[in-house]
Amino acid sequence: MNSIEVENLTKRFGRFTAVDGTSFSVKKGEIFGFLGPNGAGKSTTIRMLCGILRPTSGTAVVGGYRIDAQPEKIKKIIGYVSQKFTLYQDLTVEENIDFYGGIHGLSPSIKNERKKWVMKMAGLKGRENSLTKKLSGGWKQRLSLGCAILHQPDILFLDEPTASVDPVSRRDFWDLIYNLSEEGTTVFVTSHYMDEVERCHRIAIIFSGKIIALGSPRALKSEFTKKVDSTLEDVFISAIERERKNEK
Amino acid sequence: MRNRIIPLIRKETLHIIRDPRSLYLALGLPIVLLILFGYAITFDVKNIPTAVVDQDNSVLSRDLISRIASSNYFDLLYLLNTHSGTDRLLDEGRVKIILSIPSFFSRDISRKQDTPVQVLVDGSDNNTAQIAISYVSGILQLFSSNIIMEKLNKDGPMPIEGIPPINVEPRLWYNPDLKSTNFIIPGLIAVVMMVIAAMMTSLTIAREWEIGTMEQLIATPARPHEIIIGKLTPYYFLGLLQTSFVILIGTFLFKVPLRGNILFLFCVSSLFLACGLGIGLFISTVTKSQQLAFMMSVIFTLLPSFLLSGFIFPVSSMPQIVRFFTYLVPAKYFLVVLRGIFLKGIGLNILWPEVVSLFLFASLIILACAKRMKLNLE
Numbered sequence: 001m002n003s004i005e006v007e008n009l010t011k012r013f014g015r016f017t018a019v020d021g022t023s024f025s026v027k028k029g030e031i032f033g034f035l036g037p038n039g040a041g042k043s044t045t046i047r048m049l050c051g052i053l054r055p056t057s058g059t060a061v062v063g064g065y066r067i068d069a070q071p072e073k074i075k076k077i078i079g080y081v082s083q084k085f086t087l088y089q090d091l092t093v094e095e096n097i098d099f100y101g102g103i104h105g106l107s108p109s110i111k112n113e114r115k116k117w118v119m120k121m122a123g124l125k126g127r128e129n130s131l132t133k134k135l136s137g138g139w140k141q142r143l144s145l146g147c148a149i150l151h152q153p154d155i156l157f158l159d160e161p162t163a164s165v166d167p168v169s170r171r172d173f174w175d176l177i178y179n180l181s182e183e184g185t186t187v188f189v190t191s192h193y194m195d196e197v198e199r200c201h202r203i204a205i206i207f208s209g210k211i212i213a214l215g216s217p218r219a220l221k222s223e224f225t226k227k228v229d230s231t232l233e234d235v236f237i238s239a240i241e242r243e244r245k246n247e248k
Numbered sequence: 249m250r251n252r253i254i255p256l257i258r259k260e261t262l263h264i265i266r267d268p269r270s271l272y273l274a275l276g277l278p279i280v281l282l283i284l285f286g287y288a289i290t291f292d293v294k295n296i297p298t299a300v301v302d303q304d305n306s307v308l309s310r311d312l313i314s315r316i317a318s319s320n321y322f323d324l325l326y327l328l329n330t331h332s333g334t335d336r337l338l339d340e341g342r343v344k345i346i347l348s349i350p351s352f353f354s355r356d357i358s359r360k361q362d363t364p365v366q367v368l369v370d371g372s373d374n375n376t377a378q379i380a381i382s383y384v385s386g387i388l389q390l391f392s393s394n395i396i397m398e399k400l401n402k403d404g405p406m407p408i409e410g411i412p413p414i415n416v417e418p419r420l421w422y423n424p425d426l427k428s429t430n431f432i433i434p435g436l437i438a439v440v441m442m443v444i445a446a447m448m449t450s451l452t453i454a455r456e457w458e459i460g461t462m463e464q465l466i467a468t469p470a471r472p473h474e475i476i477i478g479k480l481t482p483y484y485f486l487g488l489l490q491t492s493f494v495i496l497i498g499t500f501l502f503k504v505p506l507r508g509n510i511l512f513l514f515c516v517s518s519l520f521l522a523c524g525l526g527i528g529l530f531i532s533t534v535t536k537s538q539q540l541a542f543m544m545s546v547i548f549t550l551l552p553s554f555l556l557s558g559f560i561f562p563v564s565s566m567p568q569i570v571r572f573f574t575y576l577v578p579a580k581y582f583l584v585v586l587r588g589i590f591l592k593g594i595g596l597n598i599l600w601p602e603v604v605s606l607f608l609f610a611s612l613i614i615l616a617c618a619k620r621m622k623l624n625l626e
């Protein structure tokens with residue numbers, strides 16, 4: 001069963017094409033990595049899939065709902081952590097959790113239970129009343145993740161979630177992602193760190209709005225390189241070279 | 249379906265409480281502006297520097313001069329007996345007005361002839377000039393009617409053409425001592441309430457776009473109207489608090505009489521606030537930058553409320569095309585209401601057209617914005 005099905009999705013800003021007819025699908029419970037350099041169209045794709053940006057053409061079905069027809073339905077079943085840090089800095093940890101819990105319509109008892117869970121997951125116990133702006137990068141990042149999964153979404157969209165986080169926090173973060181995936185949550189994550197997307201079940205490499213490679217890390221390595229100990233970096237480079245040749 | 253508006257309101261209230269700047273903008277700034285402008289803008293002209301050229305030097309002319317000198321409208325700085333050099337006094341701005349009494353002043357009066365008294369006024373400050381002229385003519389009129397009365401008492405009836413047929417005695421209603429603060433304070437209240445309401449809403453929405461939290465917010469199930477209500481409600485109550493502050497300052501510090509119903513005043517104030525919040529909302533559908541939102545609030549609220557509301561320039565003396573635009577300025581209606589309630593003590597039975605206009609403006613702009621506000625990233 002597919003959680004996300006994307007068909008010919010295109011987004012133009014004026015004459016500039018940010019996402020250029022991409023098609024792919026993501027299975028339920030899969031961790032799907034979206035790898036690409038700055039300006040490749042990762043955030044634009046994620047925003048369209050979250051129902052907050054209208055595609056120019058093409059469509060996608062997320063959790064069974066079409067993004068152009070039923071974005072309201074989609075918003076109820078997804079969690080989204082955007083690329084910018086998006087918690088309210090002038091609110092305390094607990095107030096942020098209460099706010100996102102409230103806005104997702106959690107009942108008080110469920111909200112309290114989930115709050116405890118998030119505080120434990122993010123290691124924030126005892127800091128309920130700290131202002132969010134006083135937290136360090138790793139804590140903030142875990143708190144934003146926590147606020148995005150308070151309502152136990154079916155699908156989780158993470159836009160460069162570990163951009164400003166130290167390696168230890170990054171490992172904790174990935175442990176959590178694997179747990180969520182095992183419980184059946186689909187995770188769609190963008191990154192421009194090669195080593196990071198290595199942990200995904202499948203990867204799409206996006207370049208200038210086009211998907212130029214798609215598959216599991218291992219499959220991609222054997223498809224694009226002949227070296228034994230090749231890395232995703234090698235894959236990335238040869239994928240781009242192949243794309244350039246095709247264009248000519 | 250659980251209520252999503254309550255968490256939104258609570259969150260917005262926390263922002264306001266935690267941000268001293270927004271509290272200052274909402275409560276401190278109006279007080280500062282009101283006090284600053286209340287004292288600075290005054291249409292009362294007092295102590296106008298004055299020169300008198302007395303070419304007659306008679307009992308009568310000195311009587312006239314002492315009347316002028318003793319009124320606190322004029323500051324008699326120069327008393328001359330020739331015209332030579334008087335031009336320079338005006339040119340150099342040492343006096344604003346020169347009163348010239350001709351040499352045959354008392355002779356002409358005793359002969360019951362028309363007696364010209366020349367008044368030279370520095371017209372470069374149009375406002376002061378107008379007022380100075382009206383003060384002088386007031387004093388002269390009083391002076392001449394006194395003379396006539398005296399003559400009547402002394403000489404008995406005299407030829408009819410020598411007496412003014414009607415004794416003009418102007419009486420000003422509502423503002424008998426012509427205190428200009430009584431007109432200015434209601435105008436300032438309208439301007440301040442409008443600008444701050446529009447600025448606060450447009451800034452708070454633009455701020456969320458700039459920080460990026462708006463992108464997060466619109467990806468939640470919260471609907472546009474819920475986000476709007478959540479944003480506006482706390483600012484609405486803040487605006488009412490601000491209204492009470494400015495009314496207190498107006499009545500206690502500036503002693504503007506509050507003759508009408510205070511409850512009615514608050515009801516119309518909330519309508520007017522809704523207009524201001526609506527304009528702020530409109531601005532935030534146009535721009536996502538705080539800087540632009542700030543500038544647009546100034547352009548769309550400060551300038552019209554000052555210039556097109558009838559606060560500074562009376563609407564009736566505006567060119568037709570400009571007058572048309574004044575209908576789109578909520579402050580124009582609110583000003584009529586404020587002056588009506590404060591100075592005249594009138595109520596809904598007279599002010600209903602203004603109240604209806606404010607109600608229409610508020611509901612139309614908020615509905616239009618709710619439609620326009622797509623709340624997506626384009």
Ligand SMILES: Nc1ncnc2c1ncn2[C@@H]1O[C@H](COP(=O)(O)OP(=O)(O)OP(=O)(O)O)[C@@H](O)[C@H]1O
Pocket residue numbers: 013018036037038039040041042043044045083192625626
């Ligand atoms: N609202 C917009 N209007 C115009 N151009 C836009 C808009 N949003 C994005 N773009 C452009 O589209 C391209 C893709 O942007 P996008 O944010 O999707 O890239 P990205 O892959 O997320 O890059 P990054 O790693 O920098 O986040 C960029 O060139 C960007 O300038």
Ligand SMILES: [Mg+2]
Pocket residue numbers: 042043044083159
């Ligand atoms: Mg991005």
